[in-house]
């Protein structure tokens with residue numbers, strides 16, 4: 001298979017390029033090349049999707065399959081479809097779970113979940129507040145042009161090597177440091193994420209096998225306590241003890257859920273967000289998505305975190321001092 005990846009220089013799209021190359025496929029990555037570089041052993045074509053004719057250089061080649069990871073611009077998605085949609089036999093668009101509007105109901109499926117509407121006409125395609133609606137608009141462009149050969153993959157939280165979001169990596173790093181660890185919520189709370197390498201393997205599998213339809217790109221949910229035990233087994237440092245602290249108490253201390261400064265990543269308020277972490281992905285698994293162990297993900301994530309620098313200022317997570325302060329307040333209140 002000759003696979004064209006619109007991207008290929010940073011995180012998910014670069015991992016797709018690596019996986020496809022390692023599976024023996026011919027791979028072309030097309031990007032500006034300003035955010036990173038593609039992996040060795042693939043062809044790179046410099047393109048700028050902000051230019052109306054930016055993909056013209058790709059038009060003459062015949063690709064068996066195209067993977068587009070465009071974040072949220074329906075204009076860029078449409079231009080790619082105009083340039084390449086009729087010749088490619090299979091088209092993957094990486095969408096997001098942010099297209100869904102009901103974060104609370106558990107066990108929802110990709111094909112029946114209520115969805116955002118596209119943004120109002122004239123909205124700014126760079127408006128991050130409109131990420132979900134613009135993802136819907138991007139999906140609609142793909143359906144309109146290549147519905148019969150489209151694989152719409154709605155990714156959830158993507159984690160692992162080359163993740164630059166600073167979220168998931170907080171936990172392997174923290175557990176590796178050892179000592180008393182502040183943990184939000186309860187062991188039975190469900191969490192759901194996907195290792196970037198598993199998602200990439202599945203996307204390549206679906207391109208090769210011409211899988212079409214709309215799917216969630218996320219692993220089955222797991223109890224949070226089990227995930228932490230898996231991480232501990234792989235990367236746990238000296239004398240780790242987990243101190244479970246209820247979410248409502250953390251909220252009162254103004255600890256932020258999910259991501260951002262002074263946050264505890266992966267934690268979401270329940271039951272409001274219970275559906276976000278418990279999607280029914282049996283259709284994805286049936287279509288070939290397989291997921292590696294938490295231990296493997298934790299080990300590889302910690303290695304990547306070391307490359308980024310363990311002592312850097314994180315964009316997500318709490319500092320060591322803040323954790324000590326919170327633990328003292330919790331024990332005093334307990």
Ligand SMILES: NC(=O)c1ccc[n+]([C@@H]2O[C@H](COP(=O)([O-])OP(=O)(O)OC[C@H]3O[C@@H](n4cnc5c(N)ncnc54)[C@H](OP(=O)(O)O)[C@@H]3O)[C@@H](O)[C@H]2O)c1
Pocket residue numbers: 006007008009010011012013014030031032033034035036047048049050069070071072094095096097154155156157158159165
């Ligand atoms: N990360 C998550 O947890 C998560 C969750 C749900 C969904 N998603 C979705 O997953 C997809 C992949 O995300 P990612 O962050 O992993 O992407 P990525 O691999 O970083 O790929 C983005 C690519 O777009 C290229 N690009 C950006 N602007 C361009 C332009 N003007 N012309 C040509 N190429 C351009 C970048 O290269 P250059 O900058 O070098 O051009 C890069 O190769 C996105 O659609 C995202 O919405 C991510």
